[in-house]
């Protein structure tokens with residue numbers, strides 16, 4: 001049998017934040033803490049050596065900073081990365097995703113892989129509209145959440161103000177779980193846990209937990225009461241809140257149980273403080289992840305159908321159930337052991353800025369691309385046990401024939417690349433030996449084929465026209481595996497005969513093209529006239545749909561008005577709190593539209609496009 005823990009001993013957590021909030025630094029600090037390594041932000045640890053969805057760049061530790069600050073300079077995350085740690089007998093997988101708006105493919109994979117989300121908020125920069133939008137998405141998907149305020153060692157950072165901002169923008173479920181305590185030099189040397197309340201004194205470098213002094217109790221009395229009321233407000237046992245308000249004593253174990261239940265229901269989102277440079281708060285955050293966040297077996301079962309589209313019994317996280325494996329993404333890079341403080345690979349610096357750089361220049365020479373047939377898949381075992389000996393694996397989608405999924409003998413690895421004998425329900429892992437470029441996303445046994453239900457992904461809106469001296473066929477061959485790995489990219493041969501790479505934006509396209517083994521040039525997208533119904537040439541138009549929070553709708557309408565629209569109108573999206581702006585624009589006016597919309601709406605706009613009728617139309 002296997003030494004992997006049952007699904008109850010696992011946690012899969014995705015970390016999200018706005019660019020530079022400190023997400024990657026926080027992951028490193030948590031891994032250090034769990035491994036008993038000294039807190040120091042100068043060299044990161046424990047990144048799995050693979051990446052998914054739109055990036056061929058190996059994960060690189062940041063270069064040591066020349067400045068006296070213990071924090072290295074910012075290297076934006078460009079690919080999903082997994083770190084694994086053990087805490088109190090529980091295996092925790094932390095999924096760090098890019099905050100770049102154009103790399104939402106990796107974000108989507110991270111969200112599918114995780115059972116809970118940690119929102120990382122910088123104590124100085126606050127919250128971006130995009131993060132609010134992501135929060136709302138997690139809320140409607142009922143994903144349990146917590147928040148961590150970072151950068152608290154910076155002079156302008158204020159924990160209380162950050163919490164108040166989060167409460168204002170993200171809702172009343174946001175409640176501080178801690179209050180940081182400052183030393184005379186203003187550094188954070190402890191935390192008051194508001195649930196106890198208990199004092200966590202970090203002045204020795206390790207958390208010493210004790211009862212708070214009277215002075216501390218007075219300081220947090222009101223906050224403690226607010227937290228307890230928020231915990232008990234949604235409790236199934238209504239008598240608990242009444243008893244508390246009548247000042248009857250509340251058992252700490254009951255309060256802890258109700259707290260966990262409120263977090264798992266998504267009714268309460270605790271806010272914690274972490275100072276990665278000194279490790280303050282890391283132990284407390286790890287405790288929260290294992291005690292209050294759900295195990296894979298605690299979340300609602302995945303919706304399943306038979307290949308003919310008829311409903312099947314929902315997929316419970318059960319090793320004895322039918323085999324259901326979700327193919328989350330094909331990954332590149334080898335699956336060697338996690339690169340613990342590995343020396344940085346010698347790759348080129350961060351890609352040059354979008355505005356000035358031609359997209360292909362600066363291609364790192366030492367990037368190793370994996371041959372597509374070797375590319376492992378990042379998988380999530382929804383039910384059953386995946387064994388290397390499973391020979392009759394198929395992928396299926398409703399209404400289509402089953403497709404054999406084996407390319408070679410299966411090799412199974414855990415999420416950080418260590419070989420494992422089997423992968424069990426609830427686990428994330430890497431699988432070698434499956435058919436490459438697999439677009440259908442459920443793997444099951446031929447004798448019992450099943451299909452997972454997925455939300456549809458919007459089509460990528462940004463076209464990049466490409467040419468290669470090797471010719472269009474070689475170019476398409478080189479691009480196909482890259483695009484096959486990334487659900488947010490698409491390839492097309494246009495009516496003008498151009499190879500078009502559709503992506504989420506220019507930076508995304510540049511990442512997709514990095515490391516190709518054919519030469520490739522970006523050329524202007526050609527939008528030749530198309531024949532109309534009467535046979536005469538017409539300028540090609542696209543039907544555009546922009547989904548945006550109402551507050552940005554007017555800005556979006558005026559941006560579209562400057563692009564020769566045939567017409568424009570707005571309507572409310574009934575199910576969500578969004579405005580839909582509809583228009584038809586000449587194709588030539590849409591080439592940089594995704595970037596312009598992202599800038600005008602702080603990244604909150606979702607752009608959908610499809611070819612419009614050749615004749616001018618009316619709404």
Ligand SMILES: Nc1nc2c(ncn2[C@@H]2O[C@H](COP(=O)(O)OP(=O)(O)OP(=O)(O)O)[C@@H](O)[C@H]2O)c(=O)[nH]1
Pocket residue numbers: 017018019020021022023024025026041071072073074075076077078098099100150151152153154274275276277
């Ligand atoms: N002073 C201070 N600097 C920090 C802290 N956390 C992160 N930093 C620095 O802030 C910058 C951004 O940190 P990252 O961890 O890379 O931020 P990120 O959120 O992963 O950024 P993206 O990958 O672009 O989303 C780096 O220079 C870090 O060294 C902190 O708590 N205090």
Ligand SMILES: [Mg+2]
Pocket residue numbers: 023024025075076077096097
């Ligand atoms: Mg990062």
